Amino acid sequence: MQAQNLNCPNCGASISSDSPRCQYCESKLATIACPSCFAMMFAGSKHCPHCGAAAADAAKAELSILKCPRCRIDMTPITLGAEQIRECETCGGLWLEVAVFEKICASREEQSAVLGGASHEPERAAGSEAKVRYVPCPQCSQLMNRINFARCSGVIVDVCKGHGTWFDRDELSSIIQFIRDGGLELSRQKEKMEIEDERQKLKTEQIAAANRELLRMRLEDERVGGLSAAGGILKFLIE
Numbered sequence: 001m002q003a004q005n006l007n008c009p010n011c012g013a014s015i016s017s018d019s020p021r022c023q024y025c026e027s028k029l030a031t032i033a034c035p036s037c038f039a040m041m042f043a044g045s046k047h048c049p050h051c052g053a054a055a056a057d058a059a060k061a062e063l064s065i066l067k068c069p070r071c072r073i074d075m076t077p078i079t080l081g082a083e084q085i086r087e088c089e090t091c092g093g094l095w096l097e098v099a100v101f102e103k104i105c106a107s108r109e110e111q112s113a114v115l116g117g118a119s120h121e122p123e124r125a126a127g128s129e130a131k132v133r134y135v136p137c138p139q140c141s142q143l144m145n146r147i148n149f150a151r152c153s154g155v156i157v158d159v160c161k162g163h164g165t166w167f168d169r170d171e172l173s174s175i176i177q178f179i180r181d182g183g184l185e186l187s188r189q190k191e192k193m194e195i196e197d198e199r200q201k202l203k204t205e206q207i208a209a210a211n212r213e214l215l216r217m218r219l220e221d222e223r224v225g226g227l228s229a230a231g232g233i234l235k236f237l238i239e
Contacts, residue, residue, distance in 0.1 A: 007049070008042055035081025039173040040092065050173065056081060068093060069135035069144075069158070069166055086138075092169035095138055101165050108179040139163040150187040153178045 007014055008022040015022050022042070034041060036053035045055050061084040063077035068088035075086040075095060083104060086095040096104070134143045137160035144158040144166065155174045158166040167175075178184075 010042075010044065034173075035083075037173050037176045038080070038094070040170070050177075058087075061085070066095060066138035069095075069138055070168075075138070094167045094172055095164055096167070096172070097164040098162075104176070105179060105184070108176050109184050134158070135166060137163050138166075149175050150178070150184055152187050152190060153183055 008025060011022060011025040013022055013024040015024075034048035034051065034053055035056040037048060037051040039048055039050040041048055041050075041055060047054055058078040058080045061077040061079040063084055063086060065074050065077070066086055067073065068075050068091065070093060071088055071090045073088065073090060075088050077084065077086050079085075083096075083100055085100060087093070132146065134146065135158050136142060137144050140160065140163060142160065144160045146156050147159050149155045149157055153175060155171050155178065157171055157175070
């Protein structure tokens with residue numbers, strides 16, 4: 001998801017969601033404030049400029065304190081909507097435990113089925129191909145795997161299979177948009193097509209191998225038959 005323009009609720013100026021403050025009146029851009037798409041918006045906004053959902057104040061969550069894998073400072077445990085997550089107020093990244101992310105994905109896919117969205121891959125922000133840096137899991141400290149969500153979303157997230165997923169700023173919002181647009185169903189269709197292509201390829205290879213074996217057996221039969229005929233002629237001449 002590319003950075004979007006927001007309007008400052010105090011002075012009305014247009015500013016990118018990548019900016020932490022309004023450059024005109026210095027109003028602070030809130031951290032995660034949309035309980036529906038988890039997008040950024042200005043503090044004081046009543047509705048999310050990305051999806052139109054009503055804004056919500058994040059409440060303190062009863063979660064253990066973990067370090068941000070990028071900034072190495074304490075993340076803030078918050079409850080937004082029905083979900084408990086950890087947020088880094090410095091870089092805007094989010095840490096979601098496995099069950100929480102699975103619940104969010106399932107819920108947004110149900111919304112996708114109701115809305116009947118058409119799938120597309122999210123646009124990548126200019127300059128997003130920065131140098132890759134693997135980050136440690138906040139819980140076990142092991143370096144996480146970098147995975148293209150759903151294999152076709154274009155959103156690369158850091159995953160620890162046992163503990164959770166790290167989302168850099170705007171990545172979770174991009175994934176939710178991808179899901180709502182039917183991206184998970186598209187991913188399943190692509191996977192089915194790939195499996196069917198592999199099955200057809202294997203079948204073709206098996207048929208080719210069987211034909212080669214039949215040809216080998218036929219040539220062997222002809223060779224043995226030729227030797228048998230020559231032996232019969234030799235025996236006739238001797239007798």
